[in-house]
Amino acid sequence: MDITLSIDAMGGDHGPHVTVPAALKALAEDDQLNIVLVGLEDAIQAELKAHKSSISPRLRVHHATEVVLMDESPQSALKNKKDSSMRVAINLVKSGEANACVSAGNTGALMATARFVLKTLAGIDRPAIASALPSEDGSTYMLDLGANADCTPEQLLQFAVMGAMLVSCVEHKANPTVGLLNIGSEDIKGNEVVKAAGELLRDSHLNFYGNIEGDDIFKGTVDLVVCDGFVGNVSLKTTEGLAHMMGKFLTQEFKKNWLTKLMALGAMPVLKAFKKRLDPRLYNGASFLGLRGIVVKSHGGADAVAFHHAILVALEEARSGVLRRITEQLEIEHIKPEPHQAISAEAVTETL
Amino acid sequence: MDITLSIDAMGGDHGPHVTVPAALKALAEDDQLNIVLVGLEDAIQAELKAHKSSISPRLRVHHATEVVLMDESPQSALKNKKDSSMRVAINLVKSGEANACVSAGNTGALMATARFVLKTLAGIDRPAIASALPSEDGSTYMLDLGANADCTPEQLLQFAVMGAMLVSCVEHKANPTVGLLNIGSEDIKGNEVVKAAGELLRDSHLNFYGNIEGDDIFKGTVDLVVCDGFVGNVSLKTTEGLAHMMGKFLTQEFKKNWLTKLMALGAMPVLKAFKKRLDPRLYNGASFLGLRGIVVKSHGGADAVAFHHAILVALEEARSGVLRRITEQLEIEHIKPEPHQAISAEAVTETL
Numbered sequence: 014m015d016i017t018l019s020i021d022a023m024g025g026d027h028g029p030h031v032t033v034p035a036a037l038k039a040l041a042e043d044d045q046l047n048i049v050l051v052g053l054e055d056a057i058q059a060e061l062k063a064h065k066s067s068i069s070p071r072l073r074v075h076h077a078t079e080v081v082l083m084d085e086s087p088q089s090a091l092k093n094k095k096d097s098s099m100r101v102a103i104n105l106v107k108s109g110e111a112n113a114c115v116s117a118g119n120t121g122a123l124m125a126t127a128r129f130v131l132k133t134l135a136g137i138d139r140p141a142i143a144s145a146l147p148s149e150d151g152s153t154y155m156l157d158l159g160a161n162a163d164c165t166p167e168q169l170l171q172f173a174v175m176g177a178m179l180v181s182c183v184e185h186k187a188n189p190t191v192g193l194l195n196i197g198s199e200d201i202k203g204n205e206v207v208k209a210a211g212e213l214l215r216d217s218h219l220n221f222y223g224n225i226e227g228d229d230i231f232k233g234t235v236d237l238v239v240c241d242g243f244v245g246n247v248s249l250k251t252t253e254g255l256a257h258m259m260g261k262f263l264t265q266e267f268k269k270n271w272l273t274k275l276m277a278l279g280a281m282p283v284l285k286a287f288k289k290r291l292d293p294r295l296y297n298g299a300s301f302l303g304l305r306g307i308v309v310k311s312h313g314g315a316d317a318v319a320f321h322h323a324i325l326v327a328l329e330e331a332r333s334g335v336l337r338r339i340t341e342q343l344e345i346e347h348i349k350p351e352p353h354q355a356i357s358a359e360a361v362t363e364t365l
Numbered sequence: 366m367d368i369t370l371s372i373d374a375m376g377g378d379h380g381p382h383v384t385v386p387a388a389l390k391a392l393a394e395d396d397q398l399n400i401v402l403v404g405l406e407d408a409i410q411a412e413l414k415a416h417k418s419s420i421s422p423r424l425r426v427h428h429a430t431e432v433v434l435m436d437e438s439p440q441s442a443l444k445n446k447k448d449s450s451m452r453v454a455i456n457l458v459k460s461g462e463a464n465a466c467v468s469a470g471n472t473g474a475l476m477a478t479a480r481f482v483l484k485t486l487a488g489i490d491r492p493a494i495a496s497a498l499p500s501e502d503g504s505t506y507m508l509d510l511g512a513n514a515d516c517t518p519e520q521l522l523q524f525a526v527m528g529a530m531l532v533s534c535v536e537h538k539a540n541p542t543v544g545l546l547n548i549g550s551e552d553i554k555g556n557e558v559v560k561a562a563g564e565l566l567r568d569s570h571l572n573f574y575g576n577i578e579g580d581d582i583f584k585g586t587v588d589l590v591v592c593d594g595f596v597g598n599v600s601l602k603t604t605e606g607l608a609h610m611m612g613k614f615l616t617q618e619f620k621k622n623w624l625t626k627l628m629a630l631g632a633m634p635v636l637k638a639f640k641k642r643l644d645p646r647l648y649n650g651a652s653f654l655g656l657r658g659i660v661v662k663s664h665g666g667a668d669a670v671a672f673h674h675a676i677l678v679a680l681e682e683a684r685s686g687v688l689r690r691i692t693e694q695l696e697i698e699h700i701k702p703e704p705h706q707a708i709s710a711e712a713v714t715e716t717l
Contacts, residue, residue, distance in 0.1 A: 149609075159548055202514075227601065227603035227605070230606055232610070247592075248603045250578045254581065254582055254584055258584070266642070269635075279631045279632065
């Protein structure tokens, strides 16, 4: 199936130096993929030339005159950068010229722009951020990872529906298990929002496993972990901190003296294999779910390997028809479409 | 300074097999320590005998006829086990016969019993659970780790006051830094409760660092991390899960074939040193803060090394006068004592 992706070529810490080679790699691997690189034409062309490549029927460059800065406020991006590479890449999804968009630009601006341009799906209050994480069992998906600090039980149900359809489509799992992140396995455990969300999930048509606890995320107890964006973000960042500390301690122990350095040399192949299994680049690419279009956010500091993975995430989402599946499941769950309301730029950024 | 600790000798998965040798070790190390072992006298005496030890002026046995089970409900423990080793150990703190109590019994029952017997300090709504965690910089304290799933901003301030005084006393840090766990460093970040708590903390006399994120916990950015019990519990358990997965992956890589097994053998001293640095047994002993008495909770599965560490935590708290310091700081922060209310067993367990 032919898929066209729009890529915000200027986004992220490294811009075209990363986005262009990653796009070229993806094109070389998949002859049914088309890519539109959006951004400053000169910069993109220079990078294409540096890779001995050029535009082709499957690779277009779409000029956009502005760039959203990595520390720019969502408000400023929305108001002042109407011809930014980020916004134009999303516009191409809106107009149907692209099936999905990928950006390593700043999260707040990308979320605000995507919400403003694409709007949310009927029945969805607010979009959520989902990503795959490594687990003992392969991988586990989790949402929301930080878009919504305060959530209602109804929103947690919406997240569950969207996330379950994502896993179902992208991982080709017929009926993925859904776990509600909590502080105990019994139904009566947790805060008020989570207890009410548990009731909604038990009454849903999803494959609800029940409550899970923090340690279940990496055990791979369920296919999808549902939580509010505050808990999701804290929990994810905590693990980043722990992994960093463990890595640092291991390095320190191996560098203690000439004998331990020798041991490190001997164990290097194993340590490398271990590191590769947890390589965060191979989990790069977070899905913005709940929009009327597919948007994938790459880590801002991504290198070409990581950005390439984010492209694959967008490609798989587009190819597997995740939007249609989410819409269908929202209907099954009787999550009713609200009458469509025009949303202003102010309203979008106010709630960020 | 002479300190007497009451020890729930029956608590935990292993009862006297663990609590008795740990107590004997602590007594041997500190000649100003007295211990009362509370529980089934025969079982305790048998264990003492197995260690070629017996009662002495510094080691008493206090018979208690009942044992709270590890999966018993707090309600049942409170109502039906009035002569349990757990309850009697806490009674000794209440009566002043012991300066602090240590138990590896079940958390819910211990918290309910401690609240019912000791009551909360004037100005404190609900007790919180605090513990030290390893960090790149030494150690970081964190609370609440799971006692309170729903918190008000005022409660988060109370946690901060109690936690800061704990760190100040136990770690001998004059003015420990306090961080509010959040999903961004700016004041406007976070959910409504955390934003309001941030304002209270900025107005307090504590050394408030500001918002911190999940990865700051293990970086050691601050001395004390404050969060509600839902976030604290999820975040702590998530790290347990990650550490378990990383350990499993490392083992798998080293066990892959005869060559990697050889490498593991070569690297063993370093791997052991690494493991020791993160040994959870050396962080065992969580403080129940906010009660009119010192209660330290050991992990239920603790071995003698771990339980011994929990004893040291209780000893240090008692010796450093943490209760007095908390009371003083609550006054400085104008956290007003409410008129004392009698609390029923039902009221205690209802809110668990």
